[in-house]
Amino acid sequence: MTKPIDMKDIARQSMSIKVESMDLLNGQIKMEAHASATYLAMASWCEQNGFFTSAKFFYKQSEEERGHMMKIFEFLVDTGGNPVSPEVADINHDYASIVDVFENTLEHEVKVTKSIHNIVKKARELGDIATERFLDWFVLEQVEEENTIRDILDMIEVTGTEGVGLQMIDNQVASWIK
Amino acid sequence: MNVIVASTYYTLYQSEKERSFYLDFGQKMVRMSLCQLLALRYKVMSIPIEDHFDGDLNKHGFEVLLLCNKEHLFVLNTYEILDLKQFVEQSFVALGLSAEAETVTI
Ligand SMILES: [Fe+2]
Numbered sequence A: 001m002t003k004p005i006d007m008k009d010i011a012r013q014s015m016s017i018k019v020e021s022m023d024l025l026n027g028q029i030k031m032e033a034h035a036s037a038t039y040l041a042m043a044s045w046c047e048q049n050g051f052f053t054s055a056k057f058f059y060k061q062s063e064e065e066r067g068h069m070m071k072i073f074e075f076l077v078d079t080g081g082n083p084v085s086p087e088v089a090d091i092n093h094d095y096a097s098i099v100d101v102f103e104n105t106l107e108h109e110v111k112v113t114k115s116i117h118n119i120v121k122k123a124r125e126l127g128d129i130a131t132e133r134f135l136d137w138f139v140l141e142q143v144e145e146e147n148t149i150r151d152i153l154d155m156i157e158v159t160g161t162e163g164v165g166l167q168m169i170d171n172q173v174a175s176w177i178k
Numbered sequence B: 001m002n003v004i005v006a007s008t009y010y011t012l013y014q015s016e017k018e019r020s021f022y023l024d025f026g027q028k029m030v031r032m033s034l035c036q037l038l039a040l041r042y043k044v045m046s047i048p049i050e051d052h053f054d055g056d057l058n059k060h061g062f063e064v065l066l067l068c069n070k071e072h073l074f075v076l077n078t079y080e081i082l083d084l085k086q087f088v089e090q091s092f093v094a095l096g097l098s099a100e101a102e103t104v105t106i
């Protein structure tokens, strides 16, 4: 279905991305908000279990995820889209150990990476170059974030979780607080 | 004004002079910007139509639709909602903002 050619393209002049991309980016906004809330829950767990440096790390992560969310939000505003303030539910507050916390973090980041890659592929299919280019930053950011958490998990493996290990782990997390 | 899409109950027009759109709801003609059309799309897509086929979830089979910052209120039945969902999708395809093929996914 196409409109008669003589008609002015008022719609295209008001919006520069496809609605399908907009829907996916609104989904990503939700995911970043969920990540932000999850990291805040992890900070809470760390505070309650005496891992104060790790708590700081997760406060910082939580803030960063909100920053990611706002970046997408502003892109939707700039392109004339309709950004939706996300509903965030089902935030897990239960972790078996500090190792469990970081393992969950990596799992979460991998999920986010997959989601971003999926949007890049869809945008490419749609010929939505603006959205594809916009996501470049996120693709690289995810490489960095995954790498950070992997490094922390490697450090945990080397330090070991016996005896003084757990507090040593917490102290060393300081090196990853940017 | 040019007709962009027409369905059983609704028609979308584009007014070049005013650089805006008009949506004919049958009972009422509503002037809308593209932003407002996007907001309408979001609201319509969010209506859980399955609930209309479950007597417990939606007992009356009606939906209340508030548009344009609560300026307009519509009470729509199941048929009208089904038609509106399809109509909104087709509108964005016709406006060149949706790549979706002309499918009938409701
Ligand atoms: Fe993120």
Ligand SMILES: [Fe+2]
Pocket: A035, A065, A109, A112, A145
């Ligand atoms: Fe992240």
